[in-house]
Amino acid sequence: MAGRIRDEDVRAVRDASPIDDVIGEYLQLRSAGGGNLKGLCPFHDEKSPSFNVTPSRGMYYCFGCGEGGDVITFITKIEGLSFNESVERLAKRARIELRYAEGGYTKRAVSSERARLLEANQAAAQYYREQLATPGARAGRELLAGRGFDQSAAEKFRIGYAPDGWDHLVRLLLSRGFTERELMTAGLASQGQRGLIDRFRHRLIWPIADVGGEIIGFGGRRLSDDKNSPKYLNTPETPLYKKSSVLYGLDLARREIVSQQKAVVVEGYTDVMACHLAGEGTAIATCGTSFGEEHIKILRRLTGDRNQFLSAKIVFTFDGDSAGQKAALRVFTEDQRFVTQTYVAVQPEGLDPCDLRMARGDAAVRDLVDSRVQLFEFVIRTQLAEHDLNTPEGQVQALRAAAPVVAGIRDDALRQGYALRLSGWLGLDEQVVRAEVRRAAPRRERTAVSGGGPGAHRPPSPGAAAVPAAPAVEVPARDRYRQRxxxxxxxxxxxxxxxxxxxxxxxxxxxxxHALVWQAIAAAGGCAAARSADEFREKVMASAADDRVRGMINELLVEPLQVRRTAKTRDQVEQHYVETCMSSVRLSAVERRISLLRAQMLRAGAAGDPDAQAALFGQLQQYQQYAAQLKSRYGL
Structure with a gap:
């Protein structure tokens, strides 16, 4: 293992790594006034930005989940690294040579495991690139040329070739000092009958990089006619490579995604290449897996996605065949985790971006992206296309097929809008369509996420609207009473x-x-959306997770309020009491935050970290002032 990095080198790395620049590589930051920046927190799912960065102090803090620290802390948490690994990564970024000390003496730096795996991948990538020019790689070069990619394109995307043999790469890397364990851990080698063998053999190779450009894995395209071998083979799960959170081309597309607030999601490596070469520099692709939750989180952070009225767009391109349509339908199930607008672009003749570029040039690829339609519309029209809309029977069948899709749209305004559009597409009476949509409506069990829920965009004071839940300990009687x-x-x-x-x-x-009841109320649209008390209660009951929650709701509906009632107030509640109830819940949460901050300050003091103490003290003062305001205004 490496020794301790010298303190002066750690300070040099921290000083040479502006926190806004480093964090800006992972999420979009916007001005929050006073020299501060704000963005969507990368450590928890939220719709309203509560993640704050203070460049002047080199600190960040999320008012939603409580994560905070300096630039080294951020890299440690976002990348899952140790302290040394984080410093090493930032040092490489800042081109600072680190010195290690142990027992008072400077020693030669011994790289961490992560650094060793990155070095092995870098060495492998260089080897593969060199092999692309050899006679054995002729089939690979011909494949690239046949797809419209010349030598400059291959160099831009660092494409290489894995030779047809058992252990060419293994022998090379072992001769350079890498161990068999490191090659296995990096996913570069497999265990054969007589020892280690190369994982990739006689394949065209695409290196896959993380957002910072470090090579974390590879994708290989088979060049032989061996049907027993997969056409595409990726690096297996490793400490570096997690396919559920990897996007090919993100290192090249990141800046364009941030600046344009747009991302184009394609289906393969060559499609990414075609889009970039055609001028669509926001193109990315998943690696051996379908587009999922972790990918969504990455794109939300980069686009600054927090409000459906922003111009941010996510455009999915799929083949026009049935497989492509099924892929679009899978995205539909995840799409509503996006707040931004999501689109689908399908070439009518079934050409993917790479084929389209070869057949019709760069402009056709850009036109394809521009021809996008909203995902909801695409999914609904896909359902309608399976029926004959020229007959009454076909119209009814199409309505019954499409109604569940419309009913599944969580945003009420969008759902109503698409019900109206569906009426026009079918040529049926609007009321008939709306009735069918209501019948198809599922029981909504939307779990509110931190930073979400009705009213989350109207925090009553800075940082107070998203106070983290207390640890799993006994809830004080006072808090139980206030929440109830x-x-x-x-x-x-x-x-x-x-x-x-x-x-x-x-x-x-x-x-x-109590949290389950809150979820049921939120899923029913929130109190502000209630048209009548009876209708609202029915919606809340229908939104409850199970019978136990419904029993709790019934209990709360009949239990008297703990306030003195008179004949005049028997059928109503005083507004001051409402304000006091809600503010008391908020006060309990603020007091929990104050206790947590005090504990953090004590730990920072014990660790000899005055900067962290100062940052925590500023936060503590803000919460104390807000608590005092609540107590004074409502007599709490």
């Missing part, structure tokens, strides 16, 4: 509770049963 009373008001008098209740967050209801 707030829920009773919301259920019994939703009109009076309105936005005051909706502004509260899921994580402010620390008793699990």
């Amino acid at each position: 009373e707030a829920l009773k008001v919301a259920l019994q008098y939703p009109g009076a509770a309105g936005a005051l209740f909706d502004d509260l967050e899921l994580n402010e209801f620390t008793l699990p049963a």
